[in-house]
Amino acid sequence: MKHVIELKVNGDSYQVAVDPWRTLNEVLREDLNLTGTKLGCGTGDCGACTVLLDGRTVSSCLTLAVEAAGKDIRTVEGLAPSGEELHPIQEAFIEEGAIQCGFCTAGMELSAKYLLDRNPAPTEREIRASMSGNLCRCTGYDKIVAAVDAAARKMK
Ligand code: FES
Ligand code: FES
Structure with missing residues (x-):
């Protein structure tokens, strides 16, 4: 059964219905189309999938989307202060x-x-x-x- 959760990504709020076993990496890339976050090993070893969750680095391949509900998620798309300037x-x-x-x-x-x-x-x-x-x-x-x-x- 899917869970309806709120994901706050780069200051924007998204309501998504997710299966409880889906990772944050999958939901960011496949549901929200935020493909700047990469998937490398999928086992927590390479760091390619790193995002900030409430200010701390996490492997999004090892984090369930439901665990990230309501937390502040920052991805590379949110790193630049505006769409025109780089960080x-x-x-x-x-x-x-x-x-x-x-x-x-x-x-x-x-x-x-x-x-x-x-x-x-x-x-x-x-x-x-x-x-x-x-x-x-x-x-x-x-x-x-x-x-x-x-x-x-x-x-x-
Ligand atoms: S994809 Fe390698 S640590 Fe997540
Ligand atoms: S893996 Fe190619 S630039 Fe780092």
């Missing part, structure tokens, strides 16, 4: 060449936001530790770390 984290990823295939990028950027919201001037070691749950199969880690460092300086 400083997104700008820095472009400027530092931190995007190759782009599959990990949304998750990386949300993990970076989680870090920079709590630690506005992280060391390289702190960036690497904080981003360690996000895997990049293109292996562009040095540029990703440089982008997070550059974003921190932009956001000062």
